Amino acid sequence: MTEIAGVLNSMAALVIVSLLGYAAARLGFLAGPAREGISGLVFSITLPCTILNAAGQADRSLGGGHVANGLLLGLSFFLIMLVATYAIIALVKPSQEERPLYLFMGIFTNIVFAGFPVIEALYGSNAVFLGSIVFAVFNLLFYSFGVMLITMGDSGISVDMHRILSAPLVASAAAMALFLLDIHLPAFAAEACELAGSATSPLGMMLVGVAIAESDFAEVLRERRLYLFEFLRFIALPVALFMPLRALGMDEMLLGILVVLLAMPVGSIAPAVATAYRLDSDLPARGIVVTTVFSFATFPLLALLLTL
Template sequence: MVDIAGVLGSMFSLIIVTILGFIAARVGYLTADIRPKISNLIFNITLPCTVLASVGEVDPSTGGDAITWSIVLGAAIFFVMLVAAAVAVAVLRVPVEQRGLYLFQGVLTNTGFIGFAVLDSVFGGASVFLGSIFIAISNVFLYSLGIAALTSGGASGAEAHRASLAETAHTVLRNMLNVPLVVSLIAMVVFFANIPVPAPIMQAADMTGGITAPLAMMLVGLSIADADLKSVLAEWRLWGFTLIRFLITPLVAYLALAPIVPSELALGVFIVLLAMPTGSMAGPIAATYGQDGDIPARGTIVSTLASFVIVPILMLVMTMA
């Protein structure tokens, strides 16, 4: 399905950029106070440009089948993640008051930052467009059922449930209607309606989107540099959760779906996104809903470090299958 040597080379390149971000943080070029600004730059400008530029790389003759399966798998991926997280919680006997946090960090993954960087490196620009379809669909479930899972346990969860329905609905709607989602929908309209986009616009989108991956990976390096790695790496339950949710689950999913899904590209995107680590926003969002944001924040570091090993393993399995 993919060239494993190329995959390893791509992942190694991402690791190098992450290390550069780590070094930049250590010497003071990157600091925690500018992280929100860079995140907003990526999320609201460079990432949407990446999605728009990817439309031109989808082959119309083969794109229809891949898009159809991307829609189907995009509707399923959230529930696969949620079930996998629930299984991990049960196996690891996570304390009741922490179960919602573990479920949430299992469904809020870093698809937008690391996910698109890996997809573009491994499968090329067309996979970014397919990935945007996955994210557009799964976000509907993430900011509704995902938030419900987060607030499902503990006293703080009960307090969150007492919040006004109007306020909760407003927050969910605001999170769902973000710039990448809107651009993803525009990109799908452009593709299906075969709307010509002026070359200067596509070139500008391609140039701007080109900085998404390096910026995203440097932010990962910044997060690692800011973390107390000694205490984070000692969290055995987070490592067990990462093993079950981010490695075993994608392996089982691939073995189950490979005989069924005819589009190798759509299946590859599904497996890569399924293996993406917990997103950096998991902690802040948890704190917003009155939960302990420290646990998902630690999960972000553990699963991100593990992803540099997990993704090549998954690509190797798909190559050999």
């Protein structure tokens, strides 16, 4: 449990960084054009670097079977999140305007900054390798099919291809190609991606604080839908899948990775990504805070469940 405590400490640090962003917005340092500029920087520069760095850090010596497992798990992970989130939205019944935002929160989760440390603490480096493949598959699907669904017009037909053909999608496709073809970036390029990508998490969390500072946060905290959505999507869903899949004899590591990633809170750069796709970033920002706070209680319980 020492490792899990370390993960919780890391998440507490992210919350503190978001509070620094809140303070910066209140003091006028990150308002208006500055916020939009940083959102664009995260979405178009540092996030693609994070994606490429994840592919470069993966251990490629474990064989094709592990790659196939990771690809299948990544596809299953995305489809489960998509179908389950649609079902949960039908139960929660948000307004028509908020439905795309709830879908966005349900499938855009904190895989790297929260998920990978938990996976490594429970299952070791081999699980991180599988997790990195899941991350690559997820990014490829999210920034194509997922974005198409989230930004789809009211008619259900009109789709803006310019929003889909984005820098993160290109980076995800490149990362998958590099990984599958066993091609490594030059050392200087890999180090540059690592350095630039390391800015994604703190900048993303500061944008969370900025979005909260510019909205009526107290009003949303009183909205029961957000808490019901959190419980159903991030707590009930992972637990409900764990029991039958374990009874069916699913591999322990694969099952653990799937359950852990399904329980991750809303992604820390959600406001930046939402802004890039012309969505309201306030609700995702609040969703991050709510799901992150809940995760302090759910992560230790999740670890106990997986180690029984």
